[in-house]
Amino acid sequence: MDHEQETLHSSRAIRLGSHLNGHTSVRATSEPSGSSLCRSILVVGGGIAGITAAIEAAETGYEVFLVEKEAYLGGRVAQLNKYFPKLCPPTCGLEINFQRIRNNRRVHLYTLAEVQSISGGPGNFDVTVTQHSRYVNDRCTGCDKCVAVCPVDRPNAFNFGMDTTKAIYLPHLMAFPLKYVIDGSVCKFQECAKCVEACPYEAIELAMSPQTFRLKVGAIIMATGWKPYEAAKIDNLGFGRYSDVISNMMMERMAAPNGPTQGRIVRPSDGKPAKNVVFVQCAGQRDENHLGYCSGICCLASLKQATYVREQSPDAKVFIFYIDLRAPGTYGFFSQKVQADGQVSTIKGKVAKIIQDPSTRDLIVEAEDILSGEKIRVHADLVVLATGMAASLDEGIPAGVHHDKDHFLLPEESAPGIFAAGCARGPVDVATAAQDATAAALKAMGAIRSHGARVAARVVE
Numbered sequence: 001m002d003h004e005q006e007t008l009h010s011s012r013a014i015r016l017g018s019h020l021n022g023h024t025s026v027r028a029t030s031e032p033s034g035s036s037l038c039r040s041i042l043v044v045g046g047g048i049a050g051i052t053a054a055i056e057a058a059e060t061g062y063e064v065f066l067v068e069k070e071a072y073l074g075g076r077v078a079q080l081n082k083y084f085p086k087l088c089p090p091t092c093g094l095e096i097n098f099q100r101i102r103n104n105r106r107v108h109l110y111t112l113a114e115v116q117s118i119s120g121g122p123g124n125f126d127v128t129v130t131q132h133s134r135y136v137n138d139r140c141t142g143c144d145k146c147v148a149v150c151p152v153d154r155p156n157a158f159n160f161g162m163d164t165t166k167a168i169y170l171p172h173l174m175a176f177p178l179k180y181v182i183d184g185s186v187c188k189f190q191e192c193a194k195c196v197e198a199c200p201y202e203a204i205e206l207a208m209s210p211q212t213f214r215l216k217v218g219a220i221i222m223a224t225g226w227k228p229y230e231a232a233k234i235d236n237l238g239f240g241r242y243s244d245v246i247s248n249m250m251m252e253r254m255a256a257p258n259g260p261t262q263g264r265i266v267r268p269s270d271g272k273p274a275k276n277v278v279f280v281q282c283a284g285q286r287d288e289n290h291l292g293y294c295s296g297i298c299c300l301a302s303l304k305q306a307t308y309v310r311e312q313s314p315d316a317k318v319f320i321f322y323i324d325l326r327a328p329g330t331y332g333f334f335s336q337k338v339q340a341d342g343q344v345s346t347i348k349g350k351v352a353k354i355i356q357d358p359s360t361r362d363l364i365v366e367a368e369d370i371l372s373g374e375k376i377r378v379h380a381d382l383v384v385l386a387t388g389m390a391a392s393l394d395e396g397i398p399a400g401v402h403h404d405k406d407h408f409l410l411p412e413e414s415a416p417g418i419f420a421a422g423c424a425r426g427p428v429d430v431a432t433a434a435q436d437a438t439a440a441a442l443k444a445m446g447a448i449r450s451h452g453a454r455v456a457a458r459v460v461e
Ligand SMILES: Cc1cc2nc3c(=O)[nH]c(=O)nc-3n(C[C@H](O)[C@H](O)[C@H](O)COP(=O)(O)OP(=O)(O)OC[C@H]3O[C@@H](n4cnc5c(N)ncnc54)[C@H](O)[C@@H]3O)c2cc1C
Pocket: 044, 045, 046, 047, 048, 049, 050, 067, 068, 069, 070, 073, 074, 075, 076, 077, 080, 082, 083, 084, 085, 113, 114, 115, 223, 224, 225, 226, 227, 248, 249, 252, 297, 298, 301, 304, 387, 388, 389, 392, 393, 396, 421, 422, 423, 424, 428, 429, 430, 431, 433
């Protein structure tokens, strides 16, 4: 492939994705006009922050390269059942944004892709990106015929291993792009190849190989988000020992209609409806042995999840153990509304331990009620650990990008021409992440303008 073959200066219609074996979602684009050609932004991470930054910059006339490591956009928000405070499904908001991406030729999307290196400076960054193989090309219609013949099962990471998918799978029902993907770590490839025969559209390419290419951009937005703190690291709370102790993100998937239990909140150990549910706040947060900071969002998430439990059964009971129940600003109204439910009890006290009653297999949660000074024990069908939000980039922070000791990127310009947005900067709610992303897009555009960049937005292989 000629390194300079495809630039956005080209006067012909080009398809940036075509040289990548069709396993990107980059749309055909035609010649943009004049100086807009010289302005390009790389957005790393396709969660709500990255999507927002990409759309804002593209709709202002900048070429945007959106690089996402997963096979789909949406990040953690795609895994949520409902949003607080309105309790609407996040898919509506995401779908509007996907529509804006579909309709905007300036957004060039690379899924299953990661940045390898960044060099240069504001107005003239040189970025190397590797795109891993999807093994499924753009001809995939999502007909599901391949899944029916695939003999290999794998744990479903989207549902935190609470169910399985085949080696070829759709990441989730509302996935964008709506294209199947093969997990190359478990697929039997040519030994099997059943999916190739079954696919009526010749969409499966088992020989697809990863592609590495370079991008020239004027500014970079890091929107790499957060990851759940590993609950198994907290030894007194039973995660990994008792299957009925789950994390808050597992609860999001369990309550989701497209989740592993089709929305039924049950005890994983026996599938029975979970009627008594305990939430343990600060499961690792504000503890120097785990996450030294408050995640800010987890109290609201548990209050929201209390409504999931309560709407499933009129006699379901919820107990929330907390150190401080945090609901900043107008979220206080949401908190009050949930707590007005007589079946939802909030108890100020740190959970000391969780054990299992061997006869009933009920979980027993032991804590001290700080306000009354009494030791209490609550029998629970299900315990939800409100684990915190850790920075998603442990080691992958590009050289020169400033970060704090917890690996969150610093709020001001992270490095000249590089800006952080959303949870890459620290735990925030969706509204704040989106506002922050708009600000990052403005700063990135400003950096390009102030450096008088005239850098061709281009892909070179
Ligand atoms: C249990 C729970 C429930 C919540 N519920 C709500 C709610 O109801 N309402 C609300 O407002 N907020 C809620 N939140 C917070 C919400 O999840 C965040 O505000 C939101 O995810 C922030 O989006 P983001 O784009 O910054 O990060 P993310 O959603 O983490 O997206 C980051 C993206 O970057 C990608 N990425 C990471 N590293 C790389 C890399 N190296 N290269 C390329 N791509 C990369 C990831 O794959 C991901 O797609 C909840 C949080 C928790 C813990």
